[in-house]
Amino acid sequence: MTLPIALQLYTVRDVMAKNFADTLKAVADIGYKNVEFAGLYDHDPAQVRKMCDDLGLTVCSSHVAIERFTGDGAFDQLERELKTLGTTLAVCPGIFRKDRSVAAWTTAVEELKNAEAQCRQAGLSLSYHNHAFEFDAIADHPEKACPFDLIFDGIPQMSSELDIAWVTVGGQDVLATMQRLSGRVPLLHVKDAHKELNSDGGPTFTEISTGNVPIKAALDIAESVGVKYLIVEQDSDWVDGDPMASVKTSFENLTKLLGA
Secondary structure (H helix, E strand, C coil), X not given: XXXXXXXXXHHHHHHHHHCHHHHHHHHHHHCCCXXXXXXXXXXXXXXXXXHHHHXXXXXXXEECCHHHHCCCCHHHHHHHHHHHHCCCEEEECCCCCCCCXXXXXXXXXXXXXXXXXXXXXXXXXXXXXXXXHHHCCCCCCCCCCCHHHHHHHHCCCXXXXXXHHHHHHCCCCHHHHHHHCCCCCCEEEECEEEEEECCCCCEEEECCCCCCCCHHHHHHHHHHHCCCEEEECCCCCCHHHCHHHXXXXXXXXXXXXXXX
């Protein structure tokens, strides 16, 4: 398998905030050739592009909040930022709102639909990154549909940045979900987690190949469903509290899986 590996830089957000340039260099030194941004930490996009070019890093995609698609000149600024970074792939990292009623999700889907159309008209594409809550039934929906259905059934042009750990935590079958969205999954978040929940009732994340997510099985069908990038992400629970150690282990383990 020849799919390229990328790193979602949210994983190393704490060290990025302290030293942006050195963190990018450390990521490149591990062996990553591609990165996905989740904010530029007040750096100019052109400067960031030069840093990446100098390090041999390609920006495969970038997380952008849904709010960045509205307001005077907001989308024009976003379009320039993405194209300056050298990517055409925008990703909505999620819809994080307390109100999860039918009305609220209907509004969110309409916002996503408009954002997707803006991207398409500008020669960009928009993907939606899932968590587990998109698989929860909407309490006041007459058919108890879930947000994941409303988003991907309601916006046929919307692609998915499928996070397979959150799919697993959400009680869904990873392979079935990938196949359901075949042709619409250019970005796959390759993330691992343990079955046991943490003290807060949430997932305990871990390095690739050390948890219970069916990563090898997902890799086996990735190309067939249209995946273009395998993106490493680990939200928390890093080795000795060091995200750089975790992303190094995950890079090594993922590289081994791809060669198996």
